Amino acid sequence: MNKRSFLKVCSSLISSHFLAPLLTWAVAEKLKNWAGNLEYSTENLYSAQTLDQVQEFLKKQSSLKVLGTRHCFNKIADSKRQFISLKDMDQVIALDTAARTVTVGGGLTYGHLSPYLDGKGWALHNLASLPHISIAGACSTATHGSGEENGNLATAVAGLEIVNAVGEVVQLSRLKNGQEFLGAVVGLGALGVITKITLDIQPTFQM
Numbered sequence: 001m002n003k004r005s006f007l008k009v010c011s012s013l014i015s016s017h018f019l020a021p022l023l024t025w026a027v028a029e030k031l032k033n034w035a036g037n038l039e040y041s042t043e044n045l046y047s048a049q050t051l052d053q054v055q056e057f058l059k060k061q062s063s064l065k066v067l068g069t070r071h072c073f074n075k076i077a078d079s080k081r082q083f084i085s086l087k088d089m090d091q092v093i094a095l096d097t098a099a100r101t102v103t104v105g106g107g108l109t110y111g112h113l114s115p116y117l118d119g120k121g122w123a124l125h126n127l128a129s130l131p132h133i134s135i136a137g138a139c140s141t142a143t144h145g146s147g148e149e150n151g152n153l154a155t156a157v158a159g160l161e162i163v164n165a166v167g168e169v170v171q172l173s174r175l176k177n178g179q180e181f182l183g184a185v186v187g188l189g190a191l192g193v194i195t196k197i198t199l200d201i202q203p204t205f206q207m
Contacts, residue, residue, distance in 0.1 A: 034070040041080040049088045059167040068137030103198040106136040122201045126150045136194040142186045159198030
């Protein structure tokens with residue numbers, strides 16, 4: 001086989017389905033945080049789309065962590081075994097204007113919720129510094145928001161739906177569960193996966 005024939009064969013193989021998966025694997029990037037300065041210890045990432053999927057997945061795992069929008073700069077969010085993502089569970093579930101609350105999926109971000117609320121005449125008391133940050137992640141890690149006299153983001157939480165380690169759904173609210181609820185709001189992921197979160201809202205700010 002001459003040089004020209006050899007190059008043609010190699011070119012054909014590279015463009016074929018035979019080598020495509022291998023090349024994709026070879027150039028695939030490792031999971032990293034948002035800033036790109038921290039590489040996670042595993043690439044095992046399961047994306048859940050429903051509550052049932054979260055429950056079934058947790059029942060099968062001995063250890064995992066929720067991977068949010070990766071806005072963490074240390075290894076507290078790292079896992080050596082398994083991640084679960086709720087990125088696809090990003091819907092606004094209920095707006096209760098009488099109770100002044102909004103309930104959202106565990107993967108919704110502030111950048112998506114804020115325009116929705118504004119269009120309905122409502123707002124949150126405080127916001128994360130960037131629009132892509134997930135609401136459940138920011139609240140469960142006590143993200144501070146802005147303003148000296150504003151409570152941090154977690155102070156807006158009025159209710160939680162959590163799937164615990166054995167796949168059970170646990171409902172907690174400020175009104176019904178008192179100290180148990182307060183201890184769960186900033187749980188750092190230790191109590192389970194937050195699949196729904198209910199926030200206090202207020203009328204839209206007037207400029």
